[in-house]
Amino acid sequence: DTAVSQTPKYLVTQMGNDKSIKCEQNLGHDTMYWYKQDSKKFLKIMFSYNNKELIINETVPNRFSPKSPDKAHLNLHINSLELGDSAVYFCASRNGAASNQPQHFGDGTRLSIL
């Protein structure tokens, strides 16, 4: 069983469209994250939710809107897609109740904007 699963794995779409990426974890964690990995492989935090509450928003454009319907799910909706949004988006989760616990990553969603 995949611990952190993301859908879709690949997403190819045109500039200006709106798209969503879904993430689910079955680890019983209460904290989830979205990271963006650009073409140079640099990994950067975007958002984090703890028990459905937004705790990190790293000055991401407001075209990006995360939503956490429950602590096992964290989705990412992107409006008006731009060329610069092309990247691999990783979801991650951890046990927030315990300090210094590792984050577990999903397999990523490769977003390509035409």
Added chain:
Amino acid sequence: GENVEQHPSTLSVQEGDSAVIKCTYSDSASNYFPWYKQELGKRPQLIIDIRSNVGEKKDQRIAVTLNKTAKHFSLHITETQPEDSAVYFCAASRKAAGNKLTFGGGTRVLVKP
């Protein structure tokens, strides 16, 4: 905010040799330092981590050292094998910042048979 620098950006070693990757961080309040291995097209996978109350940790061929005073930590891989070829990322985090991971720029390691 936190800034993590990682060196070298690429590292080529002969099979059986050791590989060392170094990272420095800027926020003295950071207290958790994981290392991730990412193979081509795959997700980052945790290979080892160290907490600020420990100076060194070892797991088989992998070891990590932490110098809190100098704010740097290093990954050591001994007896490298071709399957060790991947991109390695160091990261730093602290609870007050939501435990978000601030990553270094990555090191592409190539182990030549």
